[in-house]
Amino acid sequence: MEIREWCHEIPKIELHAHLNGSIRDSTLLELAKVLGEKGVIVFEDVAHVITKNGRSLPECFKLFDLYHILTTDHGTVSRITKEVVEDFAAENVVYLELRTTPKKNEAKGMTKQSYMKAVIDGLRAVDTVDVALANSDSSTDYCLEPLPINDTQGRIRRNKIYIRLLLSIDRRETTASAMETVDLAMELKDAGVVGIDLSGNPVVGEWQTFIPALKHAKQLGLPLTLHCAEIPNQKEVQAMLDIHPERIGHACFIEEEEWRRIKSAKIPVEICLTSNVRTERLHSIDDHHFVDLYNSKHPLALCTDDCGLFSTTLSNEYYLAASTFGLDKGQIFQLARSAIEFVFADNEVKEALRNIFEAAERKLMP
Numbered sequence: 001m002e003i004r005e006w007c008h009e010i011p012k013i014e015l016h017a018h019l020n021g022s023i024r025d026s027t028l029l030e031l032a033k034v035l036g037e038k039g040v041i042v043f044e045d046v047a048h049v050i051t052k053n054g055r056s057l058p059e060c061f062k063l064f065d066l067y068h069i070l071t072t073d074h075g076t077v078s079r080i081t082k083e084v085v086e087d088f089a090a091e092n093v094v095y096l097e098l099r100t101t102p103k104k105n106e107a108k109g110m111t112k113q114s115y116m117k118a119v120i121d122g123l124r125a126v127d128t129v130d131v132a133l134a135n136s137d138s139s140t141d142y143c144l145e146p147l148p149i150n151d152t153q154g155r156i157r158r159n160k161i162y163i164r165l166l167l168s169i170d171r172r173e174t175t176a177s178a179m180e181t182v183d184l185a186m187e188l189k190d191a192g193v194v195g196i197d198l199s200g201n202p203v204v205g206e207w208q209t210f211i212p213a214l215k216h217a218k219q220l221g222l223p224l225t226l227h228c229a230e231i232p233n234q235k236e237v238q239a240m241l242d243i244h245p246e247r248i249g250h251a252c253f254i255e256e257e258e259w260r261r262i263k264s265a266k267i268p269v270e271i272c273l274t275s276n277v278r279t280e281r282l283h284s285i286d287d288h289h290f291v292d293l294y295n296s297k298h299p300l301a302l303c304t305d306d307c308g309l310f311s312t313t314l315s316n317e318y319y320l321a322a323s324t325f326g327l328d329k330g331q332i333f334q335l336a337r338s339a340i341e342f343v344f345a346d347n348e349v350k351e352a353l354r355n356i357f358e359a360a361e362r363k364l365m366p
């Protein structure tokens with residue numbers, strides 16, 4: 001089997017995917033058309049931006065503001081969640097930690113709670129794959145059991161995807177708003193929320209603003225993953241490491257001294273190759289810090305970040321790593337499997353994932 005196809009076939013774990021960055025282009029265009037007809041936006045202007053290829057980091061954040069206009073109602077939030085999960089499942093992603101920023105929108109009668117309910121409703125509506133969402137020790141309220149479906153030959157065939165949610169704090173938020181998100185994450189623990197992310201435009205916001213909420217999360221036992229060093233900011237990186245995050249994302253502009261800390265604390269790094277290349281975080285993919293981390297056996301996981309925005313898939317990220325850095329099938333499989341150890345879900349899920357990879361190894365490894 002060709003390596004590209006094989007990267008699609010192997011089970012994969014996605015740890016860094018933003019809901020609104022993972023929307024299908026076709027859905028965005030459809031939503032834009034409706035809002036265009038209502039006169040809320042000018043469709044032609046928006047269509048041009050959605051289908052554009054290269055995107056600088058500042059352009060990405062402008063685009064997110066547009067996405068959020070397109071997706072601000074409960075029904076649309078449920079729809080995009082359902083589609084995003086189905087798309088990841090179609091890439092043989094067996095565990096997805098999906099992150100999203102709970103949003104308040106008074107005009108739409110939306111609260112952070114009702115936004116998250118819409119996300120969870122979207123997970124319930126998934127019908128191409130079995131969704132395992134509830135923590136094993138929780139009530140069965142959120143246990144999702146969609147009906148079996150037939151494959152093209154009429155046989156009943158179901159794949160299963162484990163989903164866990166991370167609630168994101170946007171760097172534009174106030175301390176009070178960030179605190180509210182952490183409390184909501186705690187409330188929704190039984191519904192599959194397993195941690196907190198800090199994301200948003202890296203040139204926006206002061207680190208001090210987020211400290212109370214991040215410390216609060218720590219005290220509540222919620223693991224943290226932080227968007228770290230997407231732009232050079234050594235002071236902030238140091239402060240981020242002081243808070244002992246369970247994982248970090250990107251880590252593009254890290255000085256030697258901080259790498260030493262990250263490596264000695266073995267903090268897993270979520271690597272987003274296409275995202276970093278597209279947003280011009282490095283001169284060439286050959287210079288990516290993946291190489292140093294991989295060679296020094298540092299814990300890392302390949303992730304998509306925003307598969308819609310960057311027109312990628314997790315299979316493609318594995319193929320990119322294989323073809324750029326010369327990894328063979330055995331190394332790629334091991335890389336995919338190693339991500340089990342960095343998921344925020346409990347040991348029971350980790351054990352189930354180990355079994356999935358063991359079965360896949362027998363089937364797919366030469």
Ligand SMILES: CNc1ncnc2c1ncn2[C@@H]1O[C@H](COP(=O)(O)O)[C@@H](O)[C@H]1O
Nearest residue numbers: 018019020021064100101168170199200227
């Ligand atoms: C490209 N690198 C990135 N760096 C930082 N934050 C990013 C990001 N990509 C996405 N987001 C964050 O995720 C939000 C969209 O998903 P949700 O509305 O939460 O579902 C963006 O508004 C931004 O805050």
Ligand SMILES: [Zn+2]
Nearest residue numbers: 018199249305
């Ligand atoms: Zn991200």
